[in-house]
Amino acid sequence: MKQKHVVLGVRDIPTPFNWLTFSLQHLFAMFGATILVPKLVELSPAVALVSSGLGTLAYIIITKGQIPAYLGSSFAFIAPILGAKAAGGPGAAMIGAFMAGIVYGLIALLIQKLGTGWLMNLLPPIVVGPVIIVIGLGLAPTAVDMAMYDTSSGDPVYSLKYFAVAGFTLLLTVVCAIFLKGFFSLIPVLIGIIGGYLFALTQGIVNFQQVIDANWISVPEFVFPFVDYTPSLTTLLIGAAMVPVAFVTMSEHIGHQMVLSKVVGTNFIEKPGLHRSIFGDSVATMMAACIGGPPTTTYGENIGVLAITRVFSVFIIGGAAVLAFCFGFVGKISALISSIPTPVMGGVSFLLFGIIASSGLRMLIDNRINLEVKRNLIISSVILVIGVGGAFIQISKFQLTGMALSAIIGVVLNLALPGKGTVTENESQDIV
Numbered sequence: 566m567k568q569k570h571v572v573l574g575v576r577d578i579p580t581p582f583n584w585l586t587f588s589l590q591h592l593f594a595m596f597g598a599t600i601l602v603p604k605l606v607e608l609s610p611a612v613a614l615v616s617s618g619l620g621t622l623a624y625i626i627i628t629k630g631q632i633p634a635y636l637g638s639s640f641a642f643i644a645p646i647l648g649a650k651a652a653g654g655p656g657a658a659m660i661g662a663f664m665a666g667i668v669y670g671l672i673a674l675l676i677q678k679l680g681t682g683w684l685m686n687l688l689p690p691i692v693v694g695p696v697i698i699v700i701g702l703g704l705a706p707t708a709v710d711m712a713m714y715d716t717s718s719g720d721p722v723y724s725l726k727y728f729a730v731a732g733f734t735l736l737l738t739v740v741c742a743i744f745l746k747g748f749f750s751l752i753p754v755l756i757g758i759i760g761g762y763l764f765a766l767t768q769g770i771v772n773f774q775q776v777i778d779a780n781w782i783s784v785p786e787f788v789f790p791f792v793d794y795t796p797s798l799t800t801l802l803i804g805a806a807m808v809p810v811a812f813v814t815m816s817e818h819i820g821h822q823m824v825l826s827k828v829v830g831t832n833f834i835e836k837p838g839l840h841r842s843i844f845g846d847s848v849a850t851m852m853a854a855c856i857g858g859p860p861t862t863t864y865g866e867n868i869g870v871l872a873i874t875r876v877f878s879v880f881i882i883g884g885a886a887v888l889a890f891c892f893g894f895v896g897k898i899s900a901l902i903s904s905i906p907t908p909v910m911g912g913v914s915f916l917l918f919g920i921i922a923s924s925g926l927r928m929l930i931d932n933r934i935n936l937e938v939k940r941n942l943i944i945s946s947v948i949l950v951i952g953v954g955g956a957f958i959q960i961s962k963f964q965l966t967g968m969a970l971s972a973i974i975g976v977v978l979n980l981a982l983p984g985k986g987t988v989t990e991n992e993s994q995d996i997v
Contacts, residue, residue, distance in 0.1 A: 573878040575633055575829065587876050588884030590748060592892075594866040595637045595885070597754035600902050601917070602638035602859045604910050605707065606646045608655075609857065611785035611892075611899035613638050616858030618890030620849025625883055627845035631837045633879045634825060635867040635886070636849050638859040640921055641814045641968075644703050645807040646859065648966055653803040655857065656794025661804030663790065663854035665811040669847030672815065677840035684815070692975040693816040694928035695945040699952030699968050700813065701922025708918050711911030726768050727908040734761030734912025742916075748873065752866075754913050761909035770908070776900045783896025788857025809969040812976070814862050818846055821863040828872045940984045948975040 573579055579587065595617070603613040620636045628634075642662065649658035676684065712731030714721035738757030745753065765771050794800065819834075822842055826833045833842065842863075850860040867885075871877055892898055929936075929945070936942050950956075952971035959965075965973070979985065 570875060571830075571877060572875045573881070575631060575831070575877045575879050577878050578880050579876075579878055584881060584884050587874065587878075587881040588888055590874070591635055591867050591870055591882060591885035592888050593752050593755060594748075594870045595635055595864050595889075597752065597758055597913070598640070598864070598866065598917070599637035599889075601754070601758075601910060601913065602640060602643060604902070604905065605643055605711075605914070606650070606658075606859065608646075608788075608859055609786045609899070610902040611783075611894070612787055612856060612858045613853075613893075614889045615785055615893035616849075616853035616856055617861060618886040618888070618893070620852055620861045621886035621889075622883060623848050623852060624842075624845035625879055625886075627848060628837050628841050630879050632822075632825070632833050632842060632845075633829070633871060633877050633882045634821070634842075634863045635882055636846065636861040637864045637866075639814055639850075639862040640704075640917070641700055641810050641817070641862070642807065642860045643707075644700070644968055645810050647707075649803050649807055653800045654794065655788050656790045656796075657800040657803040658807070659788060659790035659804075659854045659857060660794075660796060660800055661807030662860045663851050664801075664804050665808050665860060666847050666849075666851035666854060668808050668811045669815065669843055669850060672811075673840045673844035673847055676843065677838070681819075681834070681839055684819075687976060687980075688812055688816045689979060690928050690932040691934050691941050691944050692948070692972070692979050693813065694925045694932075694934065695948035696813050696952065696968065696972045696975060697817075697925030697928065698922045699925075699949060699971050701918045701920070701925065702953050703955075703967055704914070704918040704921070708911050708914035711907040711914060713908075713911075716907070724908075726770065727906075727911075730761060730765045730768055730770065730906065730908040731912035731915070733764045734758070734909050735915050737761065738913050738916055748870070754917065757913050758905065758909060761912055762905055765906045765909055770906050772904055775904055776897060779896040779900035781897055782894060783899060785893050785899065786857070790854065790857070806965050806969055809965075809972045813968070813972055814846075814860070815843065818843060818863055821865060821868060824865070825863075825868050825871070828868060829877050938984070940982050943982065944975055944978045947978060948972075 599613055599617050600610040603610045617637050624634065624636055646658045649661045713723055713728050715724040715727055734757050737760040738753050741753035741756045822833050822839060853859060853861055934941055948971045951974060952968050955967055956970060957966035958970060
């Protein structure tokens with residue numbers, strides 16, 4: 566690949582001041598989305614920061630310090646975590662996330678032995694695109710509920726004040742995303758959350774007392790699923806329903822590696838290899854699950870920072886990971902995050918969940934998937950209806966619902982229907 570102008574190369578060590586400055590920039594870029602996921606699934610944002618930092622450091626080590634990628638909380642696992650928690654509690658959700666991480670690791674071993682062709686064949690855009698759309702649309706009711714209903718009294722009650730706060734947060738986020746330039750254009754979610762929080766303060770729906778009472782140094786509320794919760798057949802079955810989501814995030818991971826390779830000018834798919842990259846994500850996800858954090862994934866926000874700054878140093882990414890880890894133990898910060906009202910999170914979720922769905926649509930367009938081809942039309946239609954409609958299969962305590970079921974059926978249809986592998990001008994089989 567052609568090497569473009571580089572300020573700092575992947576293995577270059579920055580000066581102390583630049584190290585801190587650029588690391589903080591990456592921390593801010595990932596901060597909003599990383600804390601949003603645990604807020605939505607009622608996990609500890611502090612634990613998410615710790616697991617994000619630890620996971621990124623593990624990823625850097627596994628990839629031999631050759632890939633400048635940051636790992637944060639994965640949006641694809643929001644609905645599965647909520648479902649697993651409702652059915653079997655936090656332990657089941659964390660065990661499910663751990664099992665998904667094991668699947669990552671097994672696939673990494675297969676890629677090392679067999680190459681990448683079989684994975685691309687299993688997860689073409691006609692399967693992955695509609696499943697990503699299902700992820701976004703399936704989360705839409707969650708965003709609407711957070712934006713419209715006050716649950717402080719127990720039962721949900723419609724609140725115009727909540728809706729106004731959500732609307733203000735959404736408007737500010739959109740304005741920042743459209744009109745801000747440079748680095749600030751990469752953090753509209755963070756700016757929207759801060760602005761929405763300040764507006765919510767004026768509406769009297771923020772409880773700031775917990776921030777005042779919090780200690781500066783505080784141990785996060787870790788959850789140890791294999792210690793605090795004794796694994797049973799029921800929790801294993803509930804957790805297993807989360808595993809198919811790994812195939813969705815894996816396709817996202819591959820796309821990020823391809824984009825990152827273009828930005829840096831180095832083919833990371835070949836060296837250090839996709840198997841190392843996916844295995845790094847595997848270990849990070851399992852580490853997060855073992856302490857009660859959400860599963861991780863490589864972050865497009867930080868790739869955007871790399872593209873703008875041309876600063877590719879893996880030491881700076883590592884610095885951001887260390888800062889995230891340390892922030893998780895600052896009690897004031899954890900309490901401040903926890904005090905963010907639900908309509909503020911609902912407001913930014915309107916945009917973020919919609920972007921997830923639009924990303925799936927973009928995958929179909931970018932790969933020129935022709936929906937006049939009956940095979941493509943059938944696969945996409947079935948995935949969308951099953952996923953968005955909430956179809957599920959339940960056998961005893963085991964329940965395979967929504968997104969996971971639609972992903973599995975999509976893979977089966979892609980393998981079973983005739984015409985697979987036919988490439989025309991309007992039907993590309995590339996993964997991204």
